[in-house]
Amino acid sequence: MEHQEYQERLALHALDALDAEEARALEDHLQACAQCRAELIELRDAAGLLAHASTPAAPGSEVRARILANSHAERQPASAAQVIAMPRRATKLWPNLIRLAAGVAFVALLVGVIVFWRRDVKSRQEIAQLSRQVNTQQHELVRDRDVLARQREALALLNSPNAKKMELTAGQTAQNARGTFVYDQKTGRAILMAEGLPATPADKAYELWFIPKGHSPMAGRMFTIDASGHAMLPEQMPAEAMENAVIAITLEPKKGSAVPTGAIYLTSPSS
Numbered sequence: 001m002e003h004q005e006y007q008e009r010l011a012l013h014a015l016d017a018l019d020a021e022e023a024r025a026l027e028d029h030l031q032a033c034a035q036c037r038a039e040l041i042e043l044r045d046a047a048g049l050l051a052h053a054s055t056p057a058a059p060g061s062e063v064r065a066r067i068l069a070n071s072h073a074e075r076q077p078a079s080a081a082q083v084i085a086m087p088r089r090a091t092k093l094w095p096n097l098i099r100l101a102a103g104v105a106f107v108a109l110l111v112g113v114i115v116f117w118r119r120d121v122k123s124r125q126e127i128a129q130l131s132r133q134v135n136t137q138q139h140e141l142v143r144d145r146d147v148l149a150r151q152r153e154a155l156a157l158l159n160s161p162n163a164k165k166m167e168l169t170a171g172q173t174a175q176n177a178r179g180t181f182v183y184d185q186k187t188g189r190a191i192l193m194a195e196g197l198p199a200t201p202a203d204k205a206y207e208l209w210f211i212p213k214g215h216s217p218m219a220g221r222m223f224t225i226d227a228s229g230h231a232m233l234p235e236q237m238p239a240e241a242m243e244n245a246v247i248a249i250t251l252e253p254k255k256g257s258a259v260p261t262g263a264i265y266l267t268s269p270s271s
Ligand SMILES: [Zn+2]
Pocket: 003, 004, 006, 007, 029, 033, 034, 035, 036
C-alpha cells in the first residue's frame, strides 16, 4: 500500500472504524510517515470536537466504502491546487471536520436514503405509467372485440332466412337520423343499427321501445352513439312484440324510463 491509500484511511482510523488488521497496517505506516502522523493528530482533534456535537458511531461497511470513496475523490484535486494555494496549518482543521462530518453514518445514510427514495419514486411512476398503458390497450382490445362480435352477430342475423328487417325513420327531432332493426322471427334475437342521431347530453341516453298492437310500450335497451354518430346494439325481442310491433327510440334520462317521456327520434312505420 502506498502513502496515499493510508492517508485515505486516516479519517476512519480517527473514528476507530478500521478493523484490527487495517489498523495494524496503518500503525506500521505511521511509524515511517510523519505527514500521516501529523494528519492523524489533527483528525483525532477534529473527532474529539465532533464527539461533543454528536455521538460518534462506528460506520457500517457500506458507509465505510462511501467515506473512502469520498476522501479519495476529494483528494485528487486538492493535492494539486488547494494544498498549494491555501496556508496549510490554519485551514487544516475545518476541511478535516467537514470530512469527518461527512463520514458520520447519519450523513452517508441520509444520502443513501435520498438516492433510493428518488429511484423508488421514479420506478413507481414508471410502473403506474405502464399499468395505465396496459389498461388502455386492454380497454381498446375489449372494445374492438365487442364491435367485431356485434358485427358478426348482425351479419349472421341479416343472412338468416327468418330475419325480418324494419327501416326506422326520423321523427321531427332529428331529421338526419335513420336506422335499421333486424330480428329473427323464430328466436327473437335482434339488432339495432342507427346513424345520424344527435349526441346525447351527459344526463341523457336513447331508449328503445317495443310497442305491440294494443299494448303499452315495453322498454328495451338504453344506448348512446359513438363518436361517428353510430349505434349498434344487440337486443332480444319480447315475445309480445314478435308480430306487428312498432319500434321507437326516444331520448330519456340516463337511468332509463318505465314509459316513454321524451321526443321520438326514430320509429318504424306502424302497420
Ligand atoms: Zn503516509
